[in-house]
Amino acid sequence: MRQGVVSCSPDTTIRDAARMMVTAGVRALVVTDGECGLVGIVSQTDLVGATLVRPNVHYWDGLRVRDVMTAQVVTVTPDVKLEDAARMLVEGRIHRLVVVSSDEPCRPIGVLSMGDIVRDLILDADNEA
Numbered sequence: 627m628r629q630g631v632v633s634c635s636p637d638t639t640i641r642d643a644a645r646m647m648v649t650a651g652v653r654a655l656v657v658t659d660g661e662c663g664l665v666g667i668v669s670q671t672d673l674v675g676a677t678l679v680r681p682n683v684h685y686w687d688g689l690r691v692r693d694v695m696t697a698q699v700v701t702v703t704p705d706v707k708l709e710d711a712a713r714m715l716v717e718g719r720i721h722r723l724v725v726v727s728s729d730e731p732c733r734p735i736g737v738l739s740m741g742d743i744v745r746d747l748i749l750d751a752d753n754e755a
Contacts, residue, residue, distance in 0.1 A: 631656040631724075631734045636665060636692035643691050644673050654737065656724055657695050662732035666695035667724060702738065703728045712743050 632650040634643055636657055643655055647670060657666035672694045701724045702711055711723055725736035 631737060633658045633734070634668070634691055635659060636690065636695065638691045640668075640673055640676055640689045640691060640694060643668055644670075647673075652737075653739070654722055655691070656734045656737065657691055658734065663730075664699060664701070664724060664726065664732050664734050666691070666697045667699050667722070668695040669721065671721075672696065699724050701726045701731070701734075703731075704735070708743065708746065711738055715740055715743070 632646060632652050633656045634646060636659060638646075646655060647653065654667055654669040656664065657668055659665050668691045676689055676694045700714060700718055700720060702714070704725055705728065714723060715721070722737050722739040724734050725738055727733040727735050
């Protein structure tokens with residue numbers, strides 16, 4: 627998993643969210659608020675989808691992360707087996723899981739993506755060779 631999270635608020639403009647993703651070199655941002663913490667996730671796919679629905683990019687200026695984010699975030703705790711996490715990704719047809727603290731389920735501490743799992747598989751295979 628990628629330790630730590632790059633996050634934004636639901637009120638962040640999607641233009642700013644896109645800039646944050648590019649600057650941080652990530653494909654998604656964890657959306658947090660002051661109450662529970664975790665309220666959603668917004669991905670590059672969500673941003674691209676927003677441009678398809680609203681074909682003129684100037685519409686981006688009026689959109690906030692809350693307008694395009696996925697609110698039903700699938701989470702795991704750090705003790706989940708990698709095999710189980712991979713199964714959740716495949717069966718759920720999603721690209722990433724938000725890793726939350728075992729003690730505080732609203733506190734995101736990392737993100738596990740399909741890319742992380744593929745990277746782990748490659749490293750394991752290279753180490754066995």
